[in-house]
Amino acid sequence: MPLDASRNSLVLPLLGLLVEQPSHAYDLAARLRERYGQLSATRSTVTTLLKTLEGAGLVASRVPERVGNRPPRTAYELTATGMADFRRRVEEGLREGQAASVDFVMAIAYVGALPEGDAVSILDSRADRLDRELATLREQPGGVAEVHMLEVAYWRTIIAAETSWLRTLASRIRSHDIDWSGTHPTN
Incomplete structure (x- = not known):
């Protein structure tokens, strides 16, 4: 875990699950594993x-509750500060996450937390940035055998695919092919 726990890659999906419903740690861990198997x-x-x-004021604990014969469990819920931080993290992951990174994937998982227009604008900006990045990647430096530069071709393919996907997603949102109603949390 990073020294600054707030930088842990689990924070964004954890907050996202709490947007959906207050939960206790056992339930959250199970839902994280179920939904995002690539995360530990x-x-x-x-x-x-x-x-x-909780110490940072992003979540609040409820009074522990006992269900059946199980030990009492403390459920957590998102605070207004937590909701603002969640949205900031989604925007940051969309804007700054590296192509094909976990940070980007987790941010796109919760893009529906943003207003529709903001989401489209951020996706368009990311696609433009990736287009510029793609333009700077050389096919193959002179004098270097292709076998030693396969990662460049791979990375060009990844960036081109993500850019195309982003533009398609932004277009689908603009045309209302993706229903945005009810996706925007109220906090």
């Missing part, structure tokens, strides 16, 4: 992050 989410890590987020 143990209950102890989730518990530690929840306590850190």
Whole structure:
């Protein structure tokens, strides 16, 4: 875990799950594993992050509740400050996340938390930035065998594919092919 727990890659999806509904650490860890198998989410890590987020005022704990014979569990809910931080993290991941990165994937998972126009604008800006990045990647430096530069061709393909996908997504949002109603959290 990073020294600054707020930089942990689990924070954005954790806050996103709390946008959907208040939950306890065990439930959140299970939902993170189920939805995002590529992320390592143990209950102890989730518990530690929840306590850190509570200390920062992003989440609030409820009075522990007992369900059946299970031990009492503390559920957490997002605060207004937490919702603002969540949206900031989504925007940051969309704007600044590296192509094909976990940061970008987690941000795109929660793009519906943003107003429709903001989402389209950010997606268009990202596609423009990636187009500029693609233009600076040389096909193959002179005098270097292709076998030693395969990563350049790979990266060009990844960036081109993400740019195309972003433009298609922005177009679908603009044309209302993707229903944006009810996706924008009210906090």
